Each structure stands twice: as structure tokens, then as C-alpha cells.
Amino acid sequence: MARRVGWALLAVGVLLGAFVGYELWVTSLVARHGQAGLQAELEERSAAAVPAVVRYEADTGRAVSPLSLPAGLPGPGEIDLAAALASAGLPPASSPPPGVGEGDLVSEEPPPEGGPVGRIVIPAAGVDWTVVEGVSAADLRRGAGHMPATALPGQPGNAVISGHRTTYGAPFHHLDRVAPGDLITVTTVTGTHAYQVVHVMVVRPSEVWVTEQWQGSWLTLTTCHPRFSARQRLVVVARLIGGPNAPALVAGAV
Amino acid sequence: MTGWFGRLPGPTALRVAIAIVLAVGLAALLLLGYEWLGRAFLDSGGTIG
Numbered sequence: 001m002a003r004r005v006g007w008a009l010l011a012v013g014v015l016l017g018a019f020v021g022y023e024l025w026v027t028s029l030v031a032r033h034g035q036a037g038l039q040a041e042l043e044e045r046s047a048a049a050v051p052a053v054v055r056y057e058a059d060t061g062r063a064v065s066p067l068s069l070p071a072g073l074p075g076p077g078e079i080d081l082a083a084a085l086a087s088a089g090l091p092p093a094s095s096p097p098p099g100v101g102e103g104d105l106v107s108e109e110p111p112p113e114g115g116p117v118g119r120i121v122i123p124a125a126g127v128d129w130t131v132v133e134g135v136s137a138a139d140l141r142r143g144a145g146h147m148p149a150t151a152l153p154g155q156p157g158n159a160v161i162s163g164h165r166t167t168y169g170a171p172f173h174h175l176d177r178v179a180p181g182d183l184i185t186v187t188t189v190t191g192t193h194a195y196q197v198v199h200v201m202v203v204r205p206s207e208v209w210v211t212e213q214w215q216g217s218w219l220t221l222t223t224c225h226p227r228f229s230a231r232q233r234l235v236v237v238a239r240l241i242g243g244p245n246a247p248a249l250v251a252g253a254v
Numbered sequence: 255m256t257g258w259f260g261r262l263p264g265p266t267a268l269r270v271a272i273a274i275v276l277a278v279g280l281a282a283l284l285l286l287g288y289e290w291l292g293r294a295f296l297d298s299g300g301t302i303g
Binding site: 015018019022023027135137140145147160162163164165166167168170172203205206207208210211222223224228229230233234235 | 284285288291292293294295296297298299300301302303
């Protein structure tokens with residue numbers, strides 16, 4: 001009897017060990033493989049893309065963001081953005097292409113689900129990932145995913161990007177290290193867009209208001225919280241402060 | 255282990271084939287279980303809604 005109990009405990013231990021190994025290492029290998037494919041697809045898409053130029057008309061039907069900006073946070077006009085991005089190790093924000101007026105936007109068609117959206121870099125959180133279109137389980141195995149039906153990065157509205165915290169390469173493992181004022185860049189086929197973090201908060205998974213489309217241009221990052229638990233969501237909200245569409249959009253985001 | 259193998263029907267070649275199919279099926283079930291457990295409790299992907 002004792003021998004059988006011993007074997008059963010041993011089997012449970014092996015299964016639990018295999019579970020930990022699968023979640024931490026096997027899923028990371030899957031994500032690494034997915035990222036390699038996405039990067040190659042993004043290069044192809046960027047080379048083939050012909051961004052369109054459209055006249056920006058502020059959507060006043062949208063709600064204003066309910067989040068108030070933290071006191072003391074420097075505004076977009078008060079930052080030497082080029083120097084701040086360079087000192088953070090981030091790529092420079094793109095300028096509007098020639099022929100694009102101050103009230104114009106460089107826009108793009110969203111990629112199909114599973115296609116590459118762009119590259120997100122957050123030095124404060126050690127993030128440098130290619131973002132996939134879609135937030136299904138299959139999409140998020142390849143990296144952080146852009147929520148369809150939300151704005152694309154650099155475009156008017158609220159671009160929502162979700163990512164794993166502990167499995168599948170854990171793209172947002174250190175998202176809790178981000179603080180208001182930190183800089184983020186997202187490079188899409190329309191150029192490199194720079195964001196400034198304005199809020200870090202913890203919400204319930206059902207709080208869909210964080211994904212609503214607001215006036216101006218925002219980036220919302222979501223991941224599981226606390227680590228090794230799917231009970232809550234850590235949410236980082238950032239506002240657009242630089243990039244090809246900033247001249248038209250920044251005024252609405254402030 | 256050899257006891258289980260011995261109880262499988264047919265000649266040795268068929269037993270080996272059955273054992274391989276069973277092992278692959280069990281491994282697939284185990285991975286599905288791990289996947290579900292991970293998504294439900296450990297990390298759902300951080301999505302909202």
C-alpha cells in the first residue's frame with residue numbers, strides 16, 4: 001500500500017513538474033517561433049504597404065477619456081522628444097511624410113487576424129515584441145496582440161494591445177515597472193509613433209471601459225495581474241506625443 | 255509497465271503500434287489539460303472582457 005502511495009505521489013510530482021516546464025519553457029519556445037515568423041511578415045508588409053493620407057476630422061461623438069492626467073506630467077510640447085527617445089534607447093518618432101499637411105493623417109488598413117501590426121518597444125519593461133492582429137488564444141501564442149475593432153497604433157482612438165504575463169514568452173512580464181512619464185514606441189507601416197505613459201492601474205477583467213474609443217490618440221496595454229494569476233488585469237494607458245500623426249492628433253489627446 | 259504491454263492484444267508489432275497510439279493520445283490529452291489549466295488560472299493572455 002505504502003509503495004503504491006509512493007508511486008502515486010511520484011507520478012503527481014512528475015506531472016506537476018511537467019506542467020511548470022510546459023508553461024514556462026515550452027510555451028516560450030512556441031512564442032519565439034511565432035515572433036520569428038511575425039517579424040519576417042512585418043518586413044514584407046512594410047515593404048509592400050502604401051499608407052494612405054486622409055483628412056483628419058475629430059470624432060466629437062466619442063467620449064473624452066475619463067482618466068485625469070497626473071499632476072506634474074510634462075505635456076507633449078514641454079518634452080524634447082527626440083532627446084528623450086534617444087536617451088531611452090528608443091527609435092526616433094517619424095515625421096509626417098512630405099505632402100502631408102498638419103490636419104492630415106497617415107492611415108493604413110488593419111492587417112488580417114494573425115498578421116503583423118507593428119513593433120512595440122518599452123525600455124522600462126524590457127519589451128521589444130512584434131504585435132500580432134487579434135487577441136484569440138492562438139494569436140497571443142505568437143506575441144502581444146492588438147484587439148480588433150480598436151484603433152491601430154498612431155491612429156485616432158484607443159489602440160488596445162494585450163499580452164501574456166507569465167507564459168508564451170511573457171511579453172508583458174515586467175509591465176508593472178512602467179510608470180507615468182515613461183516612453184513607448186510602436187512602429188507600424190505608417191511610421192514610428194511615440195507615446196507617454198499617463199496611467200498604470202489594476203482592474204477586473206470585466207472592466208471593458210478601458211478599451212473604449214476616446215477622443216485623441218491613446219495606447220492601452222493590458223496583461224494578467226498579479227503574476228501567475230489571471231484574476232485581475234494590469235492596465236497601462238499612454239497618450240500619443242510624437243509620430244507622423246501627432247501634429248493632427250496631439251491636440252485632441254491632451 | 256511490461257504488464258500493461260503484455261495485456262495489449264495481438265502480436266508484438268501490433269502491441270507496439272497500439273502502445274504508441276495510446277502514448278501519443280495521452281500526451282495530447284495532457285497538453286490540452288495543461289493548456290486549459292494555464293489559461294484558466296495562470297495567465298489568460300491579459301485580455302479585457
